[in-house]
Amino acid sequence: MTAQRRVVAEVLDGDHVHLTADEVHARAVAKLPEISRATVYNTLGELVSLGEVLEVATDKRAKRYDPNAHRPHHHLVCAQCGAIKDVHPTGNPLSDLPTSERFGYTVSDVEVTYRGLCPDCTAA
Amino acid sequence: MTAQRRVVAEVLDGDHVHLTADEVHARAVAKLPEISRATVYNTLGELVSLGEVLEVATDKRAKRYDPNAHRPHHHLVCAQCGAIKDVHPTGNPLSDLPTSERFGYTVSDVEVTYRGLCPDCTAA
DNA sequence: AGCCGACACTGGACATTGTCCAAGTCGCAT
DNA sequence: ATGCGACTTGGACAATGTCCAGTGTCGGCT
Known part of the structure; x- marks a missing residue:
């Protein structure tokens, strides 16, 4: 160190x-x-x-x-100003991917990014 | 044109x-x-x-x-060789994001990326 | 047909982000 | 104190993307 x-x-x-x-x-x-x-x-x-x-x-x-690596979470991004929030959706997207859609891959992780407008950019 | x-x-x-x-x-x-x-x-x-x-x-x-912009889909990426497949998970991740987790954003889109190893890289 | 103006294209300079490497520096064990 | 190894430094380089001034092309108007 x-x-x-x-x-x-x-x-x-x-x-x-x-x-x-x-x-x-x-x-x-x-x-x-x-x-x-x-x-x-x-x-x-x-x-x-x-x-x-x-x-x-x-x-x-x-x-x-x-730095928030220890709790799994996803991100909500403002398409206009780029502001980023951590979010915790319900459900597990991994279980939404049927075997038939995995093409033999060993799927280990999933990353979800929501996009939209933050309150400030919605108002503007 | x-x-x-x-x-x-x-x-x-x-x-x-x-x-x-x-x-x-x-x-x-x-x-x-x-x-x-x-x-x-x-x-x-x-x-x-x-x-x-x-x-x-x-x-x-x-x-x-x-170019496959007209049918909504997500991506499955090999963490090692970068190969990309289109996938169609069941369920709608948008509905997995409760209002309390939206922080006033107008959420319009969601992008899901699954990561794992493709069959070739799993074998290797 | 010939001119004109708008628009697209070109080529290259520039910006941003990230990686690499040789040399210098620091701390620690001997 | 000395030497070793790891870390840091600064800068060169690479990859990706953007911008701009000049040039060309095409359609319409006279």
Whole structure:
């Protein structure tokens, strides 16, 4: 556990938000000015490998990192402003996929992204 | 309807696959050598706006384009080799999201990505 | 037929995101 | 103190996507 990794972990624990790698880097720099982008990417990659953090692909541009890796959940994304909320749907989508639709795959995980407009963008 | 747009549309109709923008460009060049990347991107963007083609974000690296826009479906992705299949789960995930979990959003769409290993990668 | 204007296309520069690598630095065990 | 190994750094590079100015093409009008 080096100073750099601690800073990255702190950034992610800080708020429960969904930051891009660049945003993580920006916030890490605020705490430890000499941290490099490469280190942030390395550390994020390690956290993902360790299962401490999830990569989410709600945004097509950049990966986002979700520190809430220990409780399964899905995401609700505003199509306009990009705001992201964690949601917990009822039911289990895995059981909605019949064997005949699995094409011999070993299905282990499912990722659900709801899209819509957040209250602010609905009003606007 | 210009020659360039026709070529892009033909590439997508050709097989029912999930191509990246670059793959679309490569195949378009085979049919019309002087087509430029910018035109492919523009045309893909227009097709998406028209609802003729869907952007899918199964891959974190590049957007893929799915010409099967008229029947709702979801995707099953091999975590190792990236192979993508269209699947049709039973049930409707939209109804699995209670009002209390919508945070005032106007939810209009849901995207489900199953992940696992395809038969080849399971064997290997 | 010839001109004109609108629109699409081209090619390349640029931006963003992410990966890689060689060299430097730090801490720890000896 | 010294040496080893792991971590970090900074920058180069790669992949993907966007933007823009210049050029070409096509239809309509005279």
